Amino acid sequence: MPVRMCLSCKQKMQQTALIRLQYKNGNINQFDGEGRSFYICYECLEDFNKVSRKIIKRFGIQNESDFEDTLKEILSYAKQR
Numbered sequence: 001m002p003v004r005m006c007l008s009c010k011q012k013m014q015q016t017a018l019i020r021l022q023y024k025n026g027n028i029n030q031f032d033g034e035g036r037s038f039y040i041c042y043e044c045l046e047d048f049n050k051v052s053r054k055i056i057k058r059f060g061i062q063n064e065s066d067f068e069d070t071l072k073e074i075l076s077y078a079k080q081r
Contacts, residue, residue: 008044008054017041019078023059028070030078045075
């Protein structure tokens with residue numbers, strides 16, 4: 001099983017224990033199969049503020065309020081899975 005690192009906590013885990021997302025064309029989405037992506041572990045999902053700060057910093061996102069709404073929607077859907 002491939003090992004990947006969580007963008008937020010930097011822990012290495014099996015790929016199946018992480019959620020795969022991507023930042024593409026100024027939007028954050030679930031990975032669509034093309035392009036670069038990053039991973040967030042399920043433990044980090046519990047601390048939304050930490051995760052959103054890390055992603056905003058990493059990608060230099062300017063419009064934080066729109067981004068956070070989209071991220072909340074994606075992560076709440078991912079938690080249900």
